[in-house]
Structures are given as structure tokens and as C-alpha cells.
Amino acid sequence: MKDVVAGPANSGKFQDPNVTADGQTRASVALSHPETLWFNTGTLCNIECANCYILSSPSNDALVYLSESEVRDYLAQITARGWPITEIGFTGGEPFMNPEMIAMARAALEAGHEVLILTNAMRPMMRKSMRAGLLDLAKDWRDKITLRISLDHWSEARHDEERGKDAFKRTIEGMQWLRDNGFSMTVAGRTVWGESDAQSREGYRRLYAEHGFDIDADDPAATVLFPEMDETAEVPEITTACWDILGKSPSEPMCASSRMVVKRKGAEKPAVLACTLLPYAPEFEMGETLVEAERDVALNHPHCAKFCVLGGASCSG
Structure with missing residues (x-):
């Protein structure tokens, strides 16, 4: 289980939710404009990647499968609370491992939301039942569904270095099926190999052209390039x-616009988390309801600084 809050480089930091190590007032973020509610469908995955931030694998069920009824309950809470949610996101693990994935997506679409599904587009998605379910959803909501494909690198060798032999080939096959059936796709890549942003995007551009994928390599929302998530890296606290x-x-970090629902193994009910990047950090669990999840979030983790606020900048005065 991943429960590290701050590595050795950050010794003494990220301890008090209200005060930084040097005694200054820690910054916090209000849920000022809720736009996306994420559902983690479970941490089980068909593969085990070399550097998975959520430790997904064929055996990790620390976060168990959510059900359609649980998703519908939170969709009702969105309406009751008047949250101006436009998008429901499904992440994992591999969402298509969850047998109720199609039903959960249907519930979100019926409620009037757009749906984003994060997937590796491999065998779980390509099962006959899941393909049939996606095609059925597309009959009424094709323009409301987007699948974000985990394609760590534009080259087969480097992608398979992270995800295992033949992973690239199987993901491309899944993307070809999505292309041929008119589904909207985006890509999530990684910046592990020291390429510049321009080099990475040029590689993806060539890949998209080769396969006829209608994905914009230059749009950071269509080709998302994620840095590595090292909790031991030295980062300043945010005051x-x-x-x-x-x-x-303070309206810019993602905790100003999103929350994530998970269900922990052994728990009676799901819980709402402040951040999609911190599924195992207990201090970012806000309660079981959206009402409880409306409180402010203290930026009390290295990821808050590195990924959500700084973006390579420094606030050291």
C-alpha cells in the first residue's frame, strides 16, 4: 500500500495541514467550480506497468469495483447539490475490467453528462461484451463519449518497456477498432525518457498519421504528457x-474543479477523495458524500506543489 506523504528530500515538510515547516500559513483550495466527478472503477488491471502511480495490477484490489447503483447515487447527489458538473470520468486500474463499466457509463450519459473513460484499449475493452456495449452507447451518445488511451510513448519499444511485451501492438489494435467505429480518442503519454515536449509531440504526430487517428498531437488536452510522480523529489511547500x-x-488546481469516488477493500460504502493523484493518502479522503467533499483542501502533499501549482516554477520569494 502506498501511504508515503513526503520522502527524505522533504523531511519535516507536509506534516501540518495548516502550517508549513517554516511556520507560514499553508495554502488551501476551495471547490470553486466543480466540473468533473471521477469514479475509480477499481485498481485491478490486465497488466502491471513499471511505474504505475496507483499500483494497478492483476492482483491489486485495494480499490474494489464500483457498481452502477453506487454511481447512480452520486449522480443523484450532483443534482441535489447543484454541482455544475459537465463531465464524468472513469479511471482505474483498467475500467473495462469492471463488469458494470458500460452500465455506469450509461447512467452518466442518461444524467446528461459527457463521459471520459481512461483505458489501455487492450483485451478488457476488446471483449465482445464491452465492444457491443460501447457500440450500443454510441447509438445515442457518440458525441458525448471520449476514450483517453494510455500510450506511454509513441514508439513500440519504449511503450513496451513500461507495459510489457506486445502491449503497444494490442493498444494500437484497440485504437484502430475505436477509429473504425467513430469514437473520439485522446492519448495520455509520459515524459520518462528525456525527450523535449516538441520531440514527443512530433513522435505522436507521426504515429497518428500512420494509423489515421484523428488526434491533435499539439493540443495538450488531446495528447496529455504526464511527468513522473516522484514523492521523494524535493519540492517547496505552497503558502x-x-x-x-x-x-x-487558487481556482486553478484540479481540486478546485474535481473530486474522485473510490471504494476501498472492506469498506461498506465508497468515499470521496480530493485528488485523483492521491488515492492512498488518508488525509485527502473527505467523507462518503458530496456534501462532505465541498470543504477546502489543504495543499499538504508534494504532488500539490509539483503538479498542481508550480509546474516548474518556484514560489521561494
């Missing part, structure tokens, strides 16, 4: 003064 120093707003 209330940082917003003005950096010229940023």
Missing part, C-alpha cells in the same frame, strides 16, 4: 503568499 508570487489563482 498563501505563493498565489501572488506565482501569479496564479
Whole structure:
């Protein structure tokens, strides 16, 4: 289980939710404009990647399968609370491992939301029942469904280095099926290999052209390139003064616009988390309901600084 809050490089930091190690007031973020509610469908996955932030694998069921009825309950809470949610996201693990994936997506679409499914597009998605389910959803909601494909690198060798032999080939086969059936796709890649952003995007551009994938390599929302998530890397804590120093707003981090629902193994009910990147950090669990999840989030983790606020900048004065 992954429960590290701060590695050795950050010794003494990220301990108090209200105060930084040097005694300054820690920054927090309000849920100012809820746009996306994420559902983690379970941590089970058909493969085990070399550097999976959520430790998904064929044996990790730390987060168990969510059910259609549980998703529908939260969709009803969205309406009751008046959250202006436009998008429901499904992540894992591999969402298509969950036998109720199609039913959960249908529930979100029937409620009027757009649906984003994060998938490796491999054998779980390509099972006959899942393909039939996707095609059935597409009859009424094709323009409301997007699948974000995990394609770590534009080259087969480097993708398979992370995900195992023949993973690239099987993902491309899944993407070809989605292409041929008119589904909207985006890609999630990684910046593990020291390429520049321009080099990575050029590689993806060539790949998309080769296979006729209608994906924009230059649009950071269509080809998302994620850095490695190293909790031991030295990062500064974010104080209330940082917003003005950096010229940023507390409405920008993703905890200002999203929450994630998970169900822990052995739990009676799902829980709502402040952040999709911190599924195992207990201090970011907000309660079982959306009402409880409306409170402010203290930026009390290295990821809050590195990924959500700094983006390579520094607020050290």
C-alpha cells in the first residue's frame, strides 16, 4: 500500500495541514467550480506497468469495483447539490475490467453528462461484451463519449518497456477498432525518457498519421504528457503568499474543479477523495458524500506543489 506523504528530500515538510515547516500559513483550495466527478472503477488491471502511480495490477484490489447503483447515487447527489458538473470520468486500474463499466457509463450519459473513460484499449475493452456495449452507447451518445488511451510513448519499444511485451501492438489494435467505429480518442503519454515536449509531440504526430487517428498531437488536452510522480523529489511547500508570487489563482488546481469516488477493500460504502493523484493518502479522503467533499483542501502533499501549482516554477520569494 502506498501511504508515503513526503520522502527524505522533504523531511519535516507536509506534516501540518495548516502550517508549513517554516511556520507560514499553508495554502488551501476551495471547490470553486466543480466540473468533473471521477469514479475509480477499481485498481485491478490486465497488466502491471513499471511505474504505475496507483499500483494497478492483476492482483491489486485495494480499490474494489464500483457498481452502477453506487454511481447512480452520486449522480443523484450532483443534482441535489447543484454541482455544475459537465463531465464524468472513469479511471482505474483498467475500467473495462469492471463488469458494470458500460452500465455506469450509461447512467452518466442518461444524467446528461459527457463521459471520459481512461483505458489501455487492450483485451478488457476488446471483449465482445464491452465492444457491443460501447457500440450500443454510441447509438445515442457518440458525441458525448471520449476514450483517453494510455500510450506511454509513441514508439513500440519504449511503450513496451513500461507495459510489457506486445502491449503497444494490442493498444494500437484497440485504437484502430475505436477509429473504425467513430469514437473520439485522446492519448495520455509520459515524459520518462528525456525527450523535449516538441520531440514527443512530433513522435505522436507521426504515429497518428500512420494509423489515421484523428488526434491533435499539439493540443495538450488531446495528447496529455504526464511527468513522473516522484514523492521523494524535493519540492517547496505552497503558502498563501505563493498565489501572488506565482501569479496564479487558487481556482486553478484540479481540486478546485474535481473530486474522485473510490471504494476501498472492506469498506461498506465508497468515499470521496480530493485528488485523483492521491488515492492512498488518508488525509485527502473527505467523507462518503458530496456534501462532505465541498470543504477546502489543504495543499499538504508534494504532488500539490509539483503538479498542481508550480509546474516548474518556484514560489521561494
